[in-house]
Amino acid sequence: MGTLLENRQHHVSIGQDQLNLDPSFGTHVRVGESDRAKRMKEDSLLLLRGFDSISQNLSQLSNNLDNALQGARHLAEPPTLREIFHSVLEDPEIKREDEEKLQNEEGKKVLKRKFDPDERSEDQENDFHKGNEQCLENKRLKRAKNLAVSMATKAAALARELKSIRSDLCFMQERCALLEEENRRIRDGSCEGTRPEEDDLMRLQMEALLAEKSRLANENANLKRENQCLHQLVEYHQITTQDLSASYEQVIRGMCFDFSSPSSSIMEDNEDDCEIAKTPQKNVFGFATSIDESCYEGGDE
Secondary structure: OHHHHHHHHHHHHHHHHHHHHOHHHHHHHHHHHHHHHHHHHHHHHHHHHHHHHHHHHHHHHHHHHHHHHHHHHHHHOOOOHHHHHHHHHHHHHHHHHHHHHHHHHHHHHHHHHHHOHHHHHHHHHHHHHHHHHHHHHHHHHHHHHHHHHHHHHHHHHHHHHHHHHHHHHHHHHHHHHHHHHHHHHHHHHHHHOOOHHHHHHHHHHHHHHHHHHHHHHHHHHHHHHHHHHHHHHHHHHHHHHHHHHHHHHHHHHHOOOOOOOOOHHHHHHHHHHOOOOOOOOOEEOOEEOOHHHHHHHHHHO
16 A cells, blocks of 8 residues: 555656656646556555455454453353353263273273283383373362352352342332332322321311410410519519618617707706606617616616
């Protein structure tokens, strides 16, 4: 492809140079152009064929890659239980066939030994190879057994997971059925109107709410009355404390001593009446307000 394109560019450049140098070369150029057109067609056909071959090769490569990937995935996957069991069952049959073949060969060799003593060394080598093959087979059998045990444990775990998934699936199906039935009932109820059962339920709920409302209203009224009573008691206590403080101050002010001299008019009246002058007496809450009263009370006693 690259060579074809280079040749084409080279021919085009040569033709342009010739036209520039010799204008009488036009007739020859036309003939050359027809030849070039034919060559272009041939080149295009060749290019198409090349592209077709390349596409076929690419498709083959893609198919080969897909097959290789599938084979790699198949090899990466662990063998299934069926394959293991089939291999285990087929192994005894193969062994029997091999044993029969070996017995036949041994019989033939025994007959040959009788006639050819040189074959003894070959028989020893064959016995050594057979021992090695048996060891390899034993190792393979052990690996197969271990693989079978691991696969059995994996199968048991997968069975348990499958049971749990099935139980979850059954529960989800039952739940979906219940939800669908409830949705259908709600849809039917919305289309047909409310049912009598729902009306009774709403009525009972409204009655309970109204009873609760009345109870709360009564409780609120009782609390208001108690609050008013408490306010009245507080006011009464405030008033009584004010009255007691005022009366106490008055008592303290009334308890005083009178040391003033008696006036002349009082003295004359007392001399005429032959009486002793005294200060005015007052008895407030059972206490004497002057010394004379207290003294006379003591003398009378």
